[in-house]
Amino acid sequence: MGDGKMAFSRGEYDRRLALARAGMAARGFDALFIEDPSNMAWLTGYDGWSFYVHQGVILTHAGEPLWWGRAMDANGARRTAWIGEGSLRPYGDAFVQSSERHPMQHLAGVLKEIGLEHARIGVEMENYYFSAKAYVTLLEELPNAQILDATALVNWQRAVKSDEELAFMRKAARISEKIVDGVFERAEPGLKKNELVADIYRDALRGYHDDWGDYPAIVPMVPSGPDASAPHLTWNGEALREGEATFFEIAGVYRRYHVPFCRTVFLGEMPEEMRLAADALVEGLEAGLEAARAGNRACDIANALGSVLEKAGIDRGARCGYPIGLSYPPDWGERTISLRAEDETVLEPGMTFHFMPGLWMDGWGIEITEPILIRESGKADCFCDRPRGVWVKD
Amino acid sequence: MGDGKMAFSRGEYDRRLALARAGMAARGFDALFIEDPSNMAWLTGYDGWSFYVHQGVILTHAGEPLWWGRAMDANGARRTAWIGEGSLRPYGDAFVQSSERHPMQHLAGVLKEIGLEHARIGVEMENYYFSAKAYVTLLEELPNAQILDATALVNWQRAVKSDEELAFMRKAARISEKIVDGVFERAEPGLKKNELVADIYRDALRGYHDDWGDYPAIVPMVPSGPDASAPHLTWNGEALREGEATFFEIAGVYRRYHVPFCRTVFLGEMPEEMRLAADALVEGLEAGLEAARAGNRACDIANALGSVLEKAGIDRGARCGYPIGLSYPPDWGERTISLRAEDETVLEPGMTFHFMPGLWMDGWGIEITEPILIRESGKADCFCDRPRGVWVKD
Numbered sequence: 001m002g003d004g005k006m007a008f009s010r011g012e013y014d015r016r017l018a019l020a021r022a023g024m025a026a027r028g029f030d031a032l033f034i035e036d037p038s039n040m041a042w043l044t045g046y047d048g049w050s051f052y053v054h055q056g057v058i059l060t061h062a063g064e065p066l067w068w069g070r071a072m073d074a075n076g077a078r079r080t081a082w083i084g085e086g087s088l089r090p091y092g093d094a095f096v097q098s099s100e101r102h103p104m105q106h107l108a109g110v111l112k113e114i115g116l117e118h119a120r121i122g123v124e125m126e127n128y129y130f131s132a133k134a135y136v137t138l139l140e141e142l143p144n145a146q147i148l149d150a151t152a153l154v155n156w157q158r159a160v161k162s163d164e165e166l167a168f169m170r171k172a173a174r175i176s177e178k179i180v181d182g183v184f185e186r187a188e189p190g191l192k193k194n195e196l197v198a199d200i201y202r203d204a205l206r207g208y209h210d211d212w213g214d215y216p217a218i219v220p221m222v223p224s225g226p227d228a229s230a231p232h233l234t235w236n237g238e239a240l241r242e243g244e245a246t247f248f249e250i251a252g253v254y255r256r257y258h259v260p261f262c263r264t265v266f267l268g269e270m271p272e273e274m275r276l277a278a279d280a281l282v283e284g285l286e287a288g289l290e291a292a293r294a295g296n297r298a299c300d301i302a303n304a305l306g307s308v309l310e311k312a313g314i315d316r317g318a319r320c321g322y323p324i325g326l327s328y329p330p331d332w333g334e335r336t337i338s339l340r341a342e343d344e345t346v347l348e349p350g351m352t353f354h355f356m357p358g359l360w361m362d363g364w365g366i367e368i369t370e371p372i373l374i375r376e377s378g379k380a381d382c383f384c385d386r387p388r389g390v391w392v393k394d
Numbered sequence: 395m396g397d398g399k400m401a402f403s404r405g406e407y408d409r410r411l412a413l414a415r416a417g418m419a420a421r422g423f424d425a426l427f428i429e430d431p432s433n434m435a436w437l438t439g440y441d442g443w444s445f446y447v448h449q450g451v452i453l454t455h456a457g458e459p460l461w462w463g464r465a466m467d468a469n470g471a472r473r474t475a476w477i478g479e480g481s482l483r484p485y486g487d488a489f490v491q492s493s494e495r496h497p498m499q500h501l502a503g504v505l506k507e508i509g510l511e512h513a514r515i516g517v518e519m520e521n522y523y524f525s526a527k528a529y530v531t532l533l534e535e536l537p538n539a540q541i542l543d544a545t546a547l548v549n550w551q552r553a554v555k556s557d558e559e560l561a562f563m564r565k566a567a568r569i570s571e572k573i574v575d576g577v578f579e580r581a582e583p584g585l586k587k588n589e590l591v592a593d594i595y596r597d598a599l600r601g602y603h604d605d606w607g608d609y610p611a612i613v614p615m616v617p618s619g620p621d622a623s624a625p626h627l628t629w630n631g632e633a634l635r636e637g638e639a640t641f642f643e644i645a646g647v648y649r650r651y652h653v654p655f656c657r658t659v660f661l662g663e664m665p666e667e668m669r670l671a672a673d674a675l676v677e678g679l680e681a682g683l684e685a686a687r688a689g690n691r692a693c694d695i696a697n698a699l700g701s702v703l704e705k706a707g708i709d710r711g712a713r714c715g716y717p718i719g720l721s722y723p724p725d726w727g728e729r730t731i732s733l734r735a736e737d738e739t740v741l742e743p744g745m746t747f748h749f750m751p752g753l754w755m756d757g758w759g760i761e762i763t764e765p766i767l768i769r770e771s772g773k774a775d776c777f778c779d780r781p782r783g784v785w786v787k788d
Binding site: 047048049050051052071072073075076078079080092093094096097098099102123125126127128129130131132133134135136149151152192193194195197198199201202203204205206207210211212213214215218219221226227229230231232233234235236237317318319322329330331333335338340342360 | 441442443444445446465466467469470472473474486487488490491492493496517519520521522523524525526527528529530543545546586587588589591592593595596597598599600601604605606607608609612613615620621623624625626627628629630631711712713716723724725727729732734736754
């Protein structure tokens with residue numbers, strides 16, 4: 001890795017390794033096998049769309065993390081990760097999507113080679129990329145090891161962002177603002193939604209000044225009218241219509257760091273029911289931001305929002321946010337803390353969340369959200385600076 | 395689902411159900427639990443970016459498939475799937491990304507309710523979305539059932555495309571051609587790669603005439619110069635440079651149907667080494683297309699390519715293609731057949747592949763590929779119609 005493409009300082013990676021190793025030590029693990037691409041990138045800098053085949057990082061208590069993956073992707077590791085040539089462990093293409101062989105057979109050999117045949121090894125049991133078959137195969141291949149659940153162990157170390165990470169997120173936030181500004185400028189009855197999303201992508205990837213845009217871990221979700229009663233529809237070729245709300249759930253991304261941000265555009269005159277809900281939502285957001293302070297708990301944000309919405313007769317029945325930062329598909333959340341009544345995680349300065357209380361109602365929906373940073377003192381900072389509310393365009 | 399958004403005829407879905415059930419019967423399964431979003435969509439039409447939480451389709455030998463997922467996504471199922479209200483099985487938000495509860499606890503309850511407590515149930519052990527934890531939890535919750543490996547059972551039924559599916563892929567192919575044409579037109583020294591990709595997305599999503607573009611399951615991969623020695627790098631903010639090859643691995647997508655297509659652009663005068671390799675590659679592609687006939691085997695394509703490349707002194711060391719069609723991230727392949735020497739799958743009319751022999755060399759790389767359709771007789775049809783070779787721009 002000699003060509004200056006490394007995203008972060010070596011000191012930043014040392015900080016991360018120290019945190020991950022402290023987490024390992026607390027659980028008594030000799031090693032971690034990390035298949036989550038976000039965790040892989042956080043530890044080593046490795047970046048590439050190769051996570052559709054098995055790959056991972058092996059972390060022990062000493063030395064560099066090892067990158068393990070498909071042979072053709074070793075060149076990608078050489079070009080993006082800070083680790084040295086001796087830390088690469090490629091496997092042959094015959095292991096790829098084969099019904100006769102499984103890459104975990106190769107991984108088991110690597111783990112044995114480095115002395116982990118009898119070790120306590122943490123794996124990410126609840127993760128998109130460590131499959132059920134991977135787990136079963138690893139158990140078979142390493143009968144003398146203890147294969148234990150280390151789900152989200154590394155994710156938790158990512159919760160408090162460093163200054164270097166926050167600088168990336170602030171760049172991403174400028175892109176998020178640019179995207180929603182472009183949406184409001186262009187939205188009008190008759191505009192096809194796929195054309196609108198084409199320009200969202202164009203704005204997102206062109207980026208902000210010299211800061212180039214990266215791809216979001218979730219594609220834009222832009223449902224209109226009754227489709228907006230469903231939170232996760234993407235787009236189609238239909239036109240925007242007068243008398244309908246369309247929400248825009250997007251994220252600006254700078255070098256894999258996400259700042260999700262949602263605003264809703266209404267074309268025409270907003271119905272009273274929606275206006276009242278939007279007012280309550282904005283008041284609830286403000287209450288939640290007041291509660292989003294170091295020393296308070298995740299549930300305090302959810303409860304502050306919830307009591308305002310309850311007065312307006314709205315029961316969302318879902319969490320209202322999650323941590324954000326470095327991410328790869330299919331999720332831009334960190335899958336640790338949830339902003340909901342049962343989550344008593346204490347908020348710390350440097351934590352970052354998407355405070356995301358979407359309203360998916362019967363026949364319509366709106367999203368007005370804030371990506372936030374927990375500060376040393378005072379209420380949370382919002383990464384983006386745009387008016388809260390449904391943006392009405394006559 | 396009454397608003398005419400259904401992608402395919404009811405007869406097409408009946409065909410698919412019959413195929414999946416025949417596959418189940420052959421393996422003696424009472425039911426399948428399908429978490430792969432491509433398989434879910436293929437069976438029910440369900441479409442949404444909700445696969446970052448657990449969801450699935452339960453298929454038995456009678457009645458409609460059941461959609462099971464997060465409560466907030468039931469509205470998405472109502473709006474995109476052909477199944478009726480009585481076939482929805484939503485679970486509460488408290489199961490989402492919780493360390494105390496797992497959605498498979500809820501699923502087990504549903505399976506018991508429909509009489510599958512002692513059944514032989516097939517699950518997708520090797521899949522991005524059925525995690526190791528999901529498997530272990532399901533085993534615990536259903537001690538009297540047999541939870542068996544049905545990896546790729548549905549994927550295999552997708553291999554031969556119907557006429558309705560081929561019509562979608564032909565629309566996608568027009569978008570693929572439009573993308574590479576735009577790339578060649580715009581590529582020039584100094585153009586930043588993120589700006590080039592911004593326009594790739596714009597072309598892709600605007601689509602072709604009235605056929606709107608959908609998102610690809612893999613983002614564009616556009617590495618230049620030495621970066622092109624790695625197959626899966628995406629993009630950055632660097633400029634295209636004279637004297638470098640950049641390959642463009644993209645896919646036009648129409649309603650989740652993909653036609654991946656790759657071309658390489660060289661700015662300036664192509665070095666002799668690259669020219670010779672490109673000539674061999676084009677000759678190898680032509681040999682492979684000749685071998686891509688119904689009745690031949692997958693390996694015949696790989697071997698035909700391989701013997702041409704071998705004469706040119708090139709050993710790729712990797713498979714040269716995979717089946718394509720309906721797909722969701724993180725892969726646009728179907729993960730069944732591989733075009734490689736060991737795969738003796740007999741080719742059938744209606745099978746579709748990305749014939750993809752990328753060359754990732756020491757310090758440079760090129761990709762020239764063809765998405766193909768196996769015909770009743772004669773050599774394969776190419777979905778796209780663009781000159782084969784490295785496209786040189788002085």
